[in-house]
Amino acid sequence: MSKDNKELEKETSAEGGASASGSTLDEIVKKQREGKLEKESEKISDAEETAEEEAYVKAPKEKKKTNIRQLKHGMMATVLTLVFVAAVVLVNVIATVIFERYPLTLDLTKEKKYSISDQSEEYVKSIDTDVTVTVFSTExxxxxxxxxxxxxxxVLKKFRQYNDRISYRFVDIDSxxxxxxxxGTDTVTSYDIMFETNPTADVKRTxxxxxxxxxxxxDELLTNLNNYGMTLDTLVSQMGSPLTFLQYYGVYVEASRADEAFTSALMAVTDPNPVTAVFVTGRKEAEKLEYLQSLLEANGYQVKTIDITKEEIPxxxxxxxxxxPTVDxxxxxVKKxxxxxxxxxxxxxxxxxxxxIRQAETPNIDEFxxxxxxxxxxxxxxxxxGDNYYRFxxxxxxxxxxxxxxxxxNADPVLLNCMSRPITLLFDERNNxxxxxxxxxxPNAYAADMKTGEQLNKGQQIYTxxxxxxxxxxxxxxxxxxxxxxxxxxxxxxxxxxxFTQFSNREYVLSLINGVTHKTSTGITIEPKVIEGNVFDLTDSQRSGLQWTFTLIIPAVVLVIGGIIWLRRKNR
Structure with a gap:
């Protein structure tokens, strides 16, 4: 192999080795980096584990505090709810009892026509005997x-409310x-109202x-009747019944006397010393004194009328x-x-x-x-x-x-005396x-002849x-x-x-008669109330609506509010 080839191989081998070495280094660096990351992850994991362990250790204490707080709120909500429920039940029970015992009545009329006087209320509350009132009709x-x-x-409901010894009922005569x-002797017809007591086993007062x-x-009706020589009672009797009379003459009604009539009846049947007053007729009396009769009857007297020419005094x-009497x-x-x-x-x-002064001579009465x-x-x-007379x-x-x-x-009386004949006392005392x-x-008064105006005698005069x-x-x-x-x-x-309201004639004569008859004093004088038009009555539907409001709607609202408060407190 040539030298060049050998050098080329060496270079190639060197490059290959370098390449291999480079690859290993990258892997090592990568591994090192991954190792560091793992160590960091381990550190983070360890920290998280430590935090979790610490949280785990602390959690029971915080949860315990939370549970106590929730328990307190829950208990408070429960107590409030129980209070609300108890209040609702109590209100419902009380309202039901009240509506059953004392039916709801609101006097919204202008003249308070469904009210009774304070004096009547006081008297009714003082009654200490059982009284039964029977209305002869269906309600x-x-x-x-x-x-x-x-x-x-x-008015009957008011009386019952003021004194539970008074009861009333409706009885249909036809049934x-x-x-x-x-x-007994009392004639009872439909729509009559009977007051009665039984003070003893053998006595019944009605x-x-x-x-x-x-x-x-x-006054128009009464004046017309008087002109014909009739009374209201006479006309009612002739027409057969009060109901028939009212069908024809109801337009002449001007006032209600329910308060007066009922209190009068109570006085008559509960008075421990009942008094009977008899008005005498038959000799063309100058006055019938119907107001005086009504006044006495209204204040508990038993009032009767007799004809002295035909009847004995009871x-x-x-x-x-x-x-x-204008006729002697x-x-x-006189012997009667x-x-x-x-x-x-x-x-x-x-x-x-x-x-x-309208009387003729009455020698027999004068002698008596x-x-x-x-x-x-x-x-x-x-x-x-002029300070001592009124107009004339x-x-x-x-x-x-x-x-x-x-x-x-209640105060010193101021009396009006109308055309009074003078009274002379023939002696102060004689035997008994x-x-x-x-x-x-x-002392400056005088008696005068009505025809001539001549003064008959001067000085202080006696009226009564x-x-x-x-x-x-x-x-x-x-x-x-x-x-x-x-x-x-x-x-x-x-x-x-x-x-007349500015004078005391009414109060004085009643007090005088009460005194001499030893009538049990009530301290009151009952007078009728006037009812005028354009008044608002509480209807049955209005009364029913108010009753449901108190017994159902208000309790339901209270329950809902109590439930909402309980839920809100529970979830805090």
Whole structure:
């Protein structure tokens, strides 16, 4: 082989070796690099493992704290939820009981026609005996009659709410015809309302309230009836029933007397000392005194009317009212009054007699009154000063009033005396008889002849006096008295003057009668409420909506809100 070939082979071998060596070096470098990466990876893995181990070690502590916090929130949410649920249940139970016991009624009327007076409320709350009120109709039929019957039912509900010893029920006479037998002499018809108590096993007290008693009527109707010599009760009787009367004369209704009528009935049946007042007719009396009758009846008196020419005075009578008869009594009629007051020598009976300038001569009545020490004179009392009369000198104003029997007055009385005849006391005391002036004029007054204006006598005059006779017990010496209250003017007790609010005539005569009859004092005078148009009644659908709101909707809303709060707190 030539030298050149040998050198070429060496070069080729050298290149090949170099090539082989280069390849090995690259691999070594690559391997070294990979080794470093593996070591870095191992380091990273070791670090991650260490972090995980540390996290694993720390995790139980953090998780424990988280669990405690969640547990607290969960417990709080649970407690709140239980409170909400308990509140919902309690509200629902209370609302249900209230709606069942006291049906929801909101008085949204302008004149508060579904309300009762504060005085009536106070009296109703004081009743301490069981009272049952029976409405002789189905409830639906009674409510459908008119706005006034709806008011009557609402008043009954109020009474029940104020005193649970008062209960009421609806009884259909057609379905229960025998029930009317339970009320003896009381005539019961459909839509009547009966109040009753049983103070003893042998005694039942009842007071019937009719549809007419629930209402007051316009003066126009009453005046027209008076012009024809009729009363409201007479016309109702002629028409057959209160319902028939109202179908024809309902347009004359102007006020509701449900509060007054029902409180009056309660007084009548719960009074421990019931009083019966009898108004005497038959001798062309100057006034019927219908307002006074209503006033007494409204305040718990049993009020009756008799014809003195035909009837005897009932034995149970406590007060007889003689309203200025324009025709003199016959001797036998005077004897009825005398025997009544004597009460078989036991006394204890009362009478109110009123004179009038419209009376003719009444010698028999005058003689009887003089036996008791009182003379009702002629003429009319007048005042000189304009400060002491109202419009005319014979419409006099006085404040000179005895304090006797003023127990029911809230202030010193100011009285209006209308065309009063002067009263003369014939003696102060004689045997067991006595007289006393109760209402007097000023010292500047005088009595005048109505026709001529001539002054008959000057000086202080007497408008009202009381004559008394007594019998004394042989055991303890206590006296029992019969009294005659004498008014010089029946007009002072007339309907229009008793209704004056600026004077105290109404309050005074009621207190005076309460005093002499020993009537249990209630301290209240009940008057009718006026109902006017354009009022808003709470309908059945509105009442139902309010009931569902309180018993279902509000509790459901409370539950939803409680659930949301519980979920939010649980997920914190």
């Amino acid at each position: 639906d039929n009674f409510l459908a009659l008119s706005d006034y019957t709806r008011q009557a039912v609402e 229960n015809p025998d029930i009317v037998k339970d009320y 007071r019937k309230v009719t549809l007419i008693d629930l209402l007051s009527f316009k 034995a149970e009578t406590n007060l007889v009212v003689v309203p200025a 009594y016959l001797p036998e009629e 009054l005398s025997d009544y007051l004597d009460n078989d020598g036991k006394m204890g009976k009362q009478m109110l007699y009123a004179g009038s 009154m003089e036996e008791w020490g009182i003379k009702v004179g002629t003429g009319v009392i007048c005042e000189q000063s 000198p014979y419409y006099t104003i006085t404040t000179d009033v005895s304090t006797n029997f003023t127990q029911d007055l 008889n006595g007289t006393e002036a109760y209402v007097k004029s000023t 006096a009381v004559a008394s006779k007594a019998v004394f017990s042989s055991e303890d010496g206590k006296g029992t008295y019969s009294n005659i209250i004498v008014y010089g003017s029946v007009e002072t007790l007339a309907d229009s003057y008793l209704s």
